[in-house]
Amino acid sequence: MPGVTLEARELSKWFGSRTAVESVSFTAHEGEVIGLLGPNGAGKTTTIRMLSTVLPPTAGDFEVAGVPSSRPADIRARIGVLPESSGYPGHQTGLEYLTYHARLFGCSRDDAKRTAVRLLGQVGLTERANTRIATYSRGMRQRLGIARALVNDPAVVFLDEPTLGLDPAGQKEILTLVRTIAEAHGTTIVLSTHTLPEVEQVCSAVLILDRGKVISAGTVADVTSADANRQSGRLRVPPGEVPRAKEVLAAVPGVTVTPDDRRDVVVLTATDGMNKALAAVLNAGIPVLSFEIEGTRLSDAFLALTRGGAS
Amino acid sequence: MRLVFIVSALLLVLAPAAAADVSVQVERNRVDNSVGAFINIRSTVTNTGAESTGKLIAHLNVASLNDVYVDLEDWTAQPTQSIDALGPGESTTVEWDVQAVNAGIFNVYTVVMPNGSGGPLAVSPPVHVEIAGRRTLSAGGALPIALIVPLLLGAAAYGVRRRIHATS
Amino acid sequence: MTAAAPIVARQESRDLWFGGRGPVLLFAYSVLLSVVTYLAATNQILNFLEQRESVNLVVQIAVAVGVLLTLVVAADAISGERERGTLESLLLTPISRGSIVLGKVVAAMSLWGAAFLVSVPYVWVLGRGVAVVGKALLLSLVIGTLLALAMAAIGLLISALASSNKVSLAVSLFLMLALFAPTQLPAMPTSSVGDFLVRVNPVTAGMHYIQLVLLKGHTWTQDLTYLISPVVAVAGALVALAVAGPRIVRLKGGVGSE
Ligand SMILES: Nc1ncnc2c1ncn2[C@@H]1O[C@H](COP(=O)(O)OP(=O)(O)OP(=O)(O)O)[C@@H](O)[C@H]1O
Numbered sequence: 040m041p042g043v044t045l046e047a048r049e050l051s052k053w054f055g056s057r058t059a060v061e062s063v064s065f066t067a068h069e070g071e072v073i074g075l076l077g078p079n080g081a082g083k084t085t086t087i088r089m090l091s092t093v094l095p096p097t098a099g100d101f102e103v104a105g106v107p108s109s110r111p112a113d114i115r116a117r118i119g120v121l122p123e124s125s126g127y128p129g130h131q132t133g134l135e136y137l138t139y140h141a142r143l144f145g146c147s148r149d150d151a152k153r154t155a156v157r158l159l160g161q162v163g164l165t166e167r168a169n170t171r172i173a174t175y176s177r178g179m180r181q182r183l184g185i186a187r188a189l190v191n192d193p194a195v196v197f198l199d200e201p202t203l204g205l206d207p208a209g210q211k212e213i214l215t216l217v218r219t220i221a222e223a224h225g226t227t228i229v230l231s232t233h234t235l236p237e238v239e240q241v242c243s244a245v246l247i248l249d250r251g252k253v254i255s256a257g258t259v260a261d262v263t264s265a266d267a268n269r270q271s272g273r274l275r276v277p278p279g280e281v282p283r284a285k286e287v288l289a290a291v292p293g294v295t296v297t298p299d300d301r302r303d304v305v306v307l308t309a310t311d312g313m314n315k316a317l318a319a320v321l322n323a324g325i326p327v328l329s330f331e332i333e334g335t336r337l338s339d340a341f342l343a344l345t346r347g348g349a350s
Numbered sequence: 351m352r353l354v355f356i357v358s359a360l361l362l363v364l365a366p367a368a369a370a371d372v373s374v375q376v377e378r379n380r381v382d383n384s385v386g387a388f389i390n391i392r393s394t395v396t397n398t399g400a401e402s403t404g405k406l407i408a409h410l411n412v413a414s415l416n417d418v419y420v421d422l423e424d425w426t427a428q429p430t431q432s433i434d435a436l437g438p439g440e441s442t443t444v445e446w447d448v449q450a451v452n453a454g455i456f457n458v459y460t461v462v463m464p465n466g467s468g469g470p471l472a473v474s475p476p477v478h479v480e481i482a483g484r485r486t487l488s489a490g491g492a493l494p495i496a497l498i499v500p501l502l503l504g505a506a507a508y509g510v511r512r513r514i515h516a517t518s
Numbered sequence: 519m520t521a522a523a524p525i526v527a528r529q530e531s532r533d534l535w536f537g538g539r540g541p542v543l544l545f546a547y548s549v550l551l552s553v554v555t556y557l558a559a560t561n562q563i564l565n566f567l568e569q570r571e572s573v574n575l576v577v578q579i580a581v582a583v584g585v586l587l588t589l590v591v592a593a594d595a596i597s598g599e600r601e602r603g604t605l606e607s608l609l610l611t612p613i614s615r616g617s618i619v620l621g622k623v624v625a626a627m628s629l630w631g632a633a634f635l636v637s638v639p640y641v642w643v644l645g646r647g648v649a650v651v652g653k654a655l656l657l658s659l660v661i662g663t664l665l666a667l668a669m670a671a672i673g674l675l676i677s678a679l680a681s682s683n684k685v686s687l688a689v690s691l692f693l694m695l696a697l698f699a700p701t702q703l704p705a706m707p708t709s710s711v712g713d714f715l716v717r718v719n720p721v722t723a724g725m726h727y728i729q730l731v732l733l734k735g736h737t738w739t740q741d742l743t744y745l746i747s748p749v750v751a752v753a754g755a756l757v758a759l760a761v762a763g764p765r766i767v768r769l770k771g772g773v774g775s776e
């Protein structure tokens with residue numbers, strides 16, 4: 040088992056009488072990518088701010104890279120953070136900005152410059168190194184922010200919604216970057232996001248928060264199987280075959296066909312797996328164009344869990 | 351008639367022998383300056399007697415030595431200042447900021463007297479003040495500076511802005 | 519503890535001067551001094567103003583406006599970064615809050631330094647010939663630096679505490695006006711109450727000291743007591759900043775938030 044790099048114990052934060060985070064505990068290991076999920080206002084940003092020592096917790100403590108929360112400056116020296124909706128000094132160039140931050144992390148002038156050039160290359164901004172940040176696109180700024188989070192070769196990296204507002208290609212680039220960092224350096228990455236497919240792609244574990252509390256934690260498979268016994272599926276068949284497919288499915292025990300009059304899709308739910316339903320359709324000789332099981336997707340688990348929490 | 355004489359004699363005897371035992375010194379004895387300048391006159395008043403003085407009045411005066419007209423009100427708005435009673439051996443400083451409104455040669459001196467009737471005066475040595483006529487300033491002197499400095503700074507500010515746009 | 523302050527100061531000064539804000543403020547400052555100097559010079563020729571009086575006028579305006587600019591830069595330093603979203607990444611570095619504050623004070627003071635240099639030719643051109651230029655510049659440097667340092671520290675405190683940048687700038691400008699307004703009253707220190715008020719307010723006290731030495735021909739040491747309140751203000755503001763700084767330089771401003 041790789042070493043523990045992050046441990047939060049009963050972290051809580053109140054803003055006046057409003058609870059933002061309540062008794063959050065979790066651990067993360069070297070090389071792990073943890074997805075921090077939760078609806079708006081769940082407390083993701085607040086949790087990241089507490090762990091990155093810019094916001095003092097109301098209660099609880101934590102340890103990052105072996106440093107206890109009582110030594111915030113030492114923690115900051117070992118972590119990298121992309122803050123939520125971070126701003127950038129528009130009149131500085133990307134190179135100046137990264138060099139300055141590397142200097143603040145204790146690099147000598149030459150080292151700082153070398154680090155800045157290397158990171159700009161790593162996030163694909165070499166061509167824009169000497170232009171002002173004001174002229175960068177949103178995705179470029181996001182990448183610059185990630186580069187900034189890496190200037191000190193951190194043991195733990197926190198990324199608060201790194202793909203916010205990026206196009207699919209941009210999102211993919213960032214996720215690839217995240218995975219590379221985790222794999223190459225054994226860095227622990229905590230990634231807060233609303234885009235669930237990206238969590239499935241890169242995260243080895245997830246932590247779902249709702250109203251400040253952890254409502255589910257574990258690997259992606261753990262979290263999705265918690266909801267796996269109520270699967271629903273969407274079966275796509277040629278338009279003329281829909282009535283026959285409905286008939287066949289209705290005969291399978293445990294399968295319910297949702298009544299609707301769509302021309303090419305049958306929506307069904309099954310209480311003990313979809314295999315029998317699919318077998319019955321195939322046995323009847325009906326051509327299957329596509330078959331999608333919804334209960335196994337993280338987004339379904341997420342919706343089910345957070346909706347459950349709300350009721 | 352007799353009565354009046356007796357009363358005034360009594361008054362003279364009974365009045366504290368204040369000013370008689372007071373000495374007044376000035377800080378410097380010569381000042382050269384030009385018209386319009388302010389001159390700071392500081393006098394030290396010391397009770398050299400064995401008894402406490404009553405309240406005192408210090409008055410500044412300006413005497414012209416070369417028949418130049420002097421209006422004291424123009425030189426200082428407050429020629430007269432009051433001084434609190436001084437115990438034996440005590441001293442205090444009185445100061446005036448006088449503006450030299452005319453060119454010429456003057457003696458400026460301070461008189462200290464009791465704050466009441468009677469009693470002799472104590473006078474400081476005079477400060478010899480020579481005031482030269484105004485230096486006339488050449489009219490064009492300030493204009494080049496007033497134009498060049500903003501022009502240079504404006505060009506610098508413009509240059510910085512240009513440089514910023516050049517890196518975009 | 520404040521080892522990183524020079525790095526912060528250097529970058530903050532670069533931002534101020536190469537980001538375009540410093541040069542523009544300085545340009546506006548020189549235009550103002552040009553107008554005042556020109557008017558003073560014309561009045562001098564018309565015998566309305568004595569030469570020392572016009573030097574005194576320009577020195578007082580140069581100090582007042584130079585200090586004002588320093589305060590404006592300081593008042594923007596923390597609340598402005600909060601609003602632009604750049605404060606969090608600064609707080610995320612391992613440097614101490616003290617270094618951040620110190621670096622920002624130094625950067626704000628660089629504006630006063632530049633303003634002083636710009637005022638030199640104006641004082642020179644008005645004071646030529648009466649052996650008053652050196653005295654005027656020394657007074658302006660000493661008093662101006664004291665006042666600018668006090669105001670920079672106070673501006674940073676306000677900026678750290680203010681809930682928004684607008685509030686910070688408004689409070690700072692109000693403070694500046696409140697402190698400077700009494701300098702415009704004629705012949706303030708004639709009564710003992712008036713004199714006390716002049717001495718208590720570091721700005722009026724400093725300005726009055728300049729006037730006494732420059733205009734009234736007093737010696738440097740004669741009225742040193744007028745410098746008590748400026749010195750106390752500098753010391754008090756710097757101590758307050760050093761003590762409170764680490765707690766109030768934080769992500770969110772405003773009283774009562776964390
Ligand atoms: N400075 C603050 N003062 C008062 N309340 C706050 C403050 N910051 C956050 N909160 C509250 O704390 C709760 C959690 O907010 P937080 O920003 O951590 O949520 P989040 O999970 O990051 O949401 P999002 O997905 O929208 O970014 C919210 O109810 C929010 O209103």
Ligand SMILES: [Mg+2]
Nearest residue numbers: 083084085123
């Ligand atoms: Mg958030």
